[in-house]
Amino acid sequence: MGMGRPREFDAETALDQAMEVFWRHGYEGATIAQLTEAMGINPPSLYACFGNKEGLLKAALDRYTTLRNIWMDEVVAAPTARAVAERMLMGIADKQTDPANPPGCLLVQGGIACGTGSENVPFELAARRAQNEDQLRDRFVRAKAEGDLKESVDPAALARYVSAVAVGMGVMASSGANREALRQVADVAVQAVEAQSARG
Amino acid sequence: MGMGRPREFDAETALDQAMEVFWRHGYEGATIAQLTEAMGINPPSLYACFGNKEGLLKAALDRYTTLRNIWMDEVVAAPTARAVAERMLMGIADKQTDPANPPGCLLVQGGIACGTGSENVPFELAARRAQNEDQLRDRFVRAKAEGDLKESVDPAALARYVSAVAVGMGVMASSGANREALRQVADVAVQAVEAQSARG
DNA sequence: CCAGATATGTAGTGTTCACTACAGATGTGG
DNA sequence: CCACATCTGTAGTGAACACTACATATCTGG
Incomplete structure (x- = not known):
């Protein structure tokens, strides 16, 4: 009863790449081909690990919201309601225009469709x-x-x-x-x- | 040099139906089959009249923004900046939850993808x-x-x-x-x- | 070193999509 | 009534999609 061949990619690293694709192209606009290329794996590995496209999205959302919740904990730690709002909204202004990430918020942009040919x-x-x-x-x-x-x-x-x-x-x-x-x-x-x- | 067979459907009525489909399902989520069924026509009529799917969207947007601009004219006719904001935002609250229309705004929802199988x-x-x-x-x-x-x-x-x-x-x-x-x-x-x- | 278990890469599968060829229908001008 | 132009319905087209069968490769336990 061997334990089988070990996975050759890191799931979290691959998820980060998938997250970026969903973030930039939306759920339906992101194709399996784009996702697998960004993740550096082939379709069977993706399906074995995440079930299907929607399972991959949920895993990416889990990772995104985990990171975001850590940040939100810092936000609500501000001393006043005004400071909470300022820290949150100003932080969003910065994060959503950070060139290191796609623009906007995955939780909004993830529902935006920009499939090939209709990006405009x-x-x-x-x-x-x-x-x-x-x-x-x-x-x-x-x-x-x-x-x-x-x-x-x-x-x-x-x-x-x-x-x-x-x-x-x-x-x-x-x-x-x-x-x-x-x-x-x-x-x-x-x-x-x-x-x-x-x-x- | 005859003038050919006349069109059997009304373009504006058909556009209203198409607008509702884009509004509810987003651009990519709306299929030609859904659009033609709602418009009561067949694909060749759609393509002869609007060119392609994106042309149909733009025609629907034209119609939507025309109606919306009329309303905006009333909004900015309010006497003060506060009254303008109140009239606009309260009006939006009512319009976007009016059961006669799909929820939300076509100019936002139009970019949301809800294709069959991923409505959730x-x-x-x-x-x-x-x-x-x-x-x-x-x-x-x-x-x-x-x-x-x-x-x-x-x-x-x-x-x-x-x-x-x-x-x-x-x-x-x-x-x-x-x-x-x-x-x-x-x-x-x-x-x-x-x-x-x-x-x- | 062998048997069982899991991962991987190649090469597809069926389905759905936007879009269209074509033939027949319906109009106008001569 | 005829030549021509435009519309309409049927029935597709090729392409792209999410997803997978299968053979092969790489591990562990005995």
Whole structure:
């Protein structure tokens, strides 16, 4: 009863490579060929080790969330609610634009499809969202000129903020969030805009 | 030199159906078979009219953004920056949970892949995001108990807000937003949390 | 050194996909 | 009524996909 031929690759190292592929191309956009090439193994090894494509994704997500939870522990260790939010959101700003990783967050980007031949679709969508952001920015420029917004406000930054909240709400809604949950988010966000108001 | 056989379907009606399919299943998750069935036509008619799948998406996006821009015109017609933000974000909360439409926003969901057999992947991702939201909520419960947050604050709502901003930033980063842009968003969001603080 | 067990590489499998050839149907201009 | 142009439905096409059968290689226990 021998123990069989030992595995020739390191599972964690291979998972890191798979994680990057899912992160960059999304679940459906990532092909087994891309995954196996990045992991440096052949399909049978992948299936023997992780079951199937979805099993590999879950293993990659486990690894991602393990690392992320360690970071979140540091985040919630901040002394105040404000400091927690600052540490988390500023940290995200840095991490999501770190050239060492694909842009964005695996937990969002993993659901984005960019299969071969349609990589430009997400950019097409982004361009349409940018139109509304520009519209908001123009409106906030006017608000500033009218004395409605503080002199210190950057209208483009405020418009980007409102757009970001809107996008976040969209993803939440797609995942099943109900109306009350979205309204609570909107309510806090509106208060943030109000705080930029000259009378606020 | 006759003018040929006339088209037997209405392009705008068909586009509305296609828009719903892209909205619900994402670009890659939507198959030509699903699209043609929803549109009530056969593939050759689709290709004769819209060129290819991506052409159909762009036509559907055109229709979506046309309707959306009309609504945005009403939004920016609000009297103050605060009212603009309120009208937009509360309107989004309602629209994105309207049972008459698929949940979420086509401009975000259109990039989400839910092909047959992997519909549960987006929910798997959402479940992982919820873990971090719960972590935040617990932290804000503590902050409230410590008198760091106002008595009127709902810790779950505030955690949901911070999570929504984080998700929005993730989508922006995926679309090419740079670090400074994300930091500006984070900065406004942090001020919103600060406004919920007892000393704020 | 042999038997059993597991991993690996090659070379496929069936399925599904976006897309289209083709023939017949339905219109217009002469 | 005829030549021509455009649409429609049937029935595919080749390509790409996730996944696997199989022979071979490499280990352990006895």
